[in-house]
Amino acid sequence: MGIFKKMFGKKDEPQPQVQGLDLGAVIEQAKAMQQEGIQMMQVQVQGGNVSDLMAQATQLTGAPGEPRTQFVKKTSCHNCGSAKTLAPKTAYVYCDFCGSLIDYDFQKACENPQSAMPGPAYEQMARSLQADIAAAKQSQDREQFKAIQTQLFSKWVELCPNAVSPRAKNDADYRTQLVEYMAECATVNEFDETYRRFAEQVATQTKAIQWTGMFPKTVASGPTFWPIYETVKQQVNHSFGLLATAGVVAKHPDQAPEDLQKRMTWSMFCQGWLPVLEGGDGERMVADAGLKGEYSKLEPIETTTRHCGVCGGELHTLPGSKTMLCEDCGTHIDVGNPEVNCSNCGGMISFPVGRNRQQCPFCKSEALRMSW
Numbered sequence: 001m002g003i004f005k006k007m008f009g010k011k012d013e014p015q016p017q018v019q020g021l022d023l024g025a026v027i028e029q030a031k032a033m034q035q036e037g038i039q040m041m042q043v044q045v046q047g048g049n050v051s052d053l054m055a056q057a058t059q060l061t062g063a064p065g066e067p068r069t070q071f072v073k074k075t076s077c078h079n080c081g082s083a084k085t086l087a088p089k090t091a092y093v094y095c096d097f098c099g100s101l102i103d104y105d106f107q108k109a110c111e112n113p114q115s116a117m118p119g120p121a122y123e124q125m126a127r128s129l130q131a132d133i134a135a136a137k138q139s140q141d142r143e144q145f146k147a148i149q150t151q152l153f154s155k156w157v158e159l160c161p162n163a164v165s166p167r168a169k170n171d172a173d174y175r176t177q178l179v180e181y182m183a184e185c186a187t188v189n190e191f192d193e194t195y196r197r198f199a200e201q202v203a204t205q206t207k208a209i210q211w212t213g214m215f216p217k218t219v220a221s222g223p224t225f226w227p228i229y230e231t232v233k234q235q236v237n238h239s240f241g242l243l244a245t246a247g248v249v250a251k252h253p254d255q256a257p258e259d260l261q262k263r264m265t266w267s268m269f270c271q272g273w274l275p276v277l278e279g280g281d282g283e284r285m286v287a288d289a290g291l292k293g294e295y296s297k298l299e300p301i302e303t304t305t306r307h308c309g310v311c312g313g314e315l316h317t318l319p320g321s322k323t324m325l326c327e328d329c330g331t332h333i334d335v336g337n338p339e340v341n342c343s344n345c346g347g348m349i350s351f352p353v354g355r356n357r358q359q360c361p362f363c364k365s366e367a368l369r370m371s372w
């Protein structure tokens with residue numbers, strides 16, 4: 001009942017929490033979008049209306065019906081030029097041939113919005129740091145501000161492993177780089193006056209949203225939503241200018257190109273707003289933000305089965321593939337060279353890129369391969 005009151009009561013009208021891209025950006029947005037997404041879903045399911053964030057996203061991104069596992073988003077690798085062929089397991093789409101991060105699948109990201117929910121431990125930590133954040137802003141202490149953001153993002157990545165790339169699972173260096181990147185983004189934005197002005201504008205525009213529709217579907221009216229979108233667009237473009245100049249774009253832990261980083265930012269925003277927009281507005285937003293994408297049906301294709309040398313999981317590789325990301329454990333695996341038999345248990349394993357010694361995932365003894 002609390003949720004209904006909160007979402008639909010006359011006094012507390014529903015406020016999408018994703019108001020823009022300020023507020024230490026990603027955490028706030030992720031938190032917000034999951035709150036929004038989950039609350040909406042709960043409400044809609046309880047209201048007997050079976051329509052949720054994912055269904056909307058599926059429809060809007062133009063995927064041709066279920067089962068979704070039969071489709072792959074059309075995209076090609078900026079690094080090696082190959083077309084994405086195999087279905088990714090997460091929203092982070094890695095190249096089948098060289099293992100680069102090449103795309104972000106908005107539809108997949110919408111499958112599991114609660115994966116970005118950090119929970120009460122995080123909330124408490126964030127609350128306890130509020131005063132320090134305010135003080136750092138007040139005294140223009142960038143280092144201190146960034147240190148606090150680093151603390152917060154580390155916690156968030158730890159608590160929400162499924163909201164970030166599978167590479168963060170077991171790769172401590174990757175996690176460190178990711179947290180550093182997120183904390184720098186937040187800091188560069190926070191200490192820029194223009195960015196903050198956009199944020200204030202978005203906050204004002206969000207308060208002016210007119211809510212229409214009846215329980216269980218409350219809708220932000222298009223004419224009051226679009227000014228927010230336009231401001232956020234300016235804000236995002238401005239922010240990426242700042243981030244590029246400050247060298248932060250180049251620090252993305254997957255070396256994602258700028259347009260991909262932008263789309264990932266938009267994904268957060270769109271996940272927050274999609275549940276409260278009318279179909280036409282939602283579709284226009286997703287398309288304008290570059291998240292629509294085309295999906296093609298997976299054709300039966302001949303693959304070779306290999307075994308991740310770290311977790312033992314199966315990898316299905318295509319002819320000509322050199323490096324694949326094992327999406328189960330997040331390790332880049334060398335699939336350009338033959339598998340090796342573990343001398344102890346005889347299990348076949350493919351080594352992580354750059355390694356010639358590896359603990360066999362099956363029998364835990366040390367396996368070796370000749371250097372190539």
Ligand SMILES: [Zn+2]
Nearest residue numbers: 077080095098
């Ligand atoms: Zn590639």
Ligand SMILES: [Zn+2]
Nearest residue numbers: 308311326329
């Ligand atoms: Zn693995």
Ligand SMILES: [Zn+2]
Nearest residue numbers: 342345360363
């Ligand atoms: Zn073994």
